[in-house]
Amino acid sequence: MEQSWKQTLIQTLLVTVIAVNMMWIGLLVARNRLEPAGTAPVMGRPGTPASQKEVRLQYEGVTSEGEWEVEHYRTIEILRDEKGREIQSRPTGEETHLRYWKGDRS
Known part of the structure; x- marks a missing residue:
């Protein structure tokens, strides 16, 4: 066996x-x-973007609603040039709200 x-x-x-x-x-x-059929040499070169897009949350303030504290943020889109300088900043219309309990802890 x-x-x-x-x-x-x-x-x-x-x-x-x-x-x-x-x-x-x-x-x-x-x-x-085997050889790949119909291959052609690449003539182009990779492009570099003229500007970079960045999305950030911008603090808008805080409000109290009863036992809660609510922080408000707005999403903004920032366009930067190749040297990193800000070209344009615009809100995207998206908002974020963070809610914290500030009431009795017992």
Whole structure:
């Protein structure tokens, strides 16, 4: 019984090694025989963006609503030139509100 288990394991490993080697040979042969059809040289060069876009949250203030304190933020979009200087800043219309409980802690 012990001998058949070892023999099965050895046969399985042998078959796996043979299969992997055959796949490697197939890949090497295919790499040398196949060429992509219709390839053209690349003439362009990668472009650099003239400006960078950045999105930030701008603090608008805080309000108290009963036992809650609410912080208000507005999302703004900032455009910067290639040197990092701000060109334009505009609100996106999106707002975020963070609510904190300030009431009794018991």
